[in-house]
Amino acid sequence: MPTSEAAIRVTAVPADANVYGDIFGGWLMAQMDLAASAIASRHSGERAVTIAVDGMTFHRPVFVGDEVSVYATLKEVGRSSMKVAVATWRRDRHSEEANLVTKARFTFVAIGQDRRPRSVKPLAVVA
Secondary structure, eight states: OOSSOOSEEEEOOGGGBOTTSBBOHHHHHHHHHHHHHHHHHHHHTSOEEEEEEEEEEEOSOOBTTOEEEEEEEEEEEOSSEEEEEEEEEEEOTTOSOEEEEEEEEEEEEEBOTTSSBOOOOOOOOOO
16 A cells, blocks of 8 residues: 555445445546546646546455545646546455555646636656
8 A cells, every 4th residue: 555645535335336245436436536636636726627547447346344545646747737646445444454456547637717728837846
């Protein structure tokens, strides 16, 4: 599991599951989008909208009662776009063992009040 702070941490409940008790992939994707959008909106200082999701593969299932932790990191910044790497981990509520569930790259575009793309500040270079 990453050592950074999770952008989102939530417990999966029965309403998030299919008839077999597995958590819906769409629910996981929504949690990932929320985490990524928080990062993109913070960086852009205004509204940012999702325009693409790349490379999502599910490696393990998530079950009702699992703690789901979503980590998001800003990786690239263009003129108006931002790419955020997102990884989702699950942990059985009675265990310390955590497993990677899925990861993906979300692309956002910053938009202004007119809902048109607008420029964002460049990604800060860490020395």
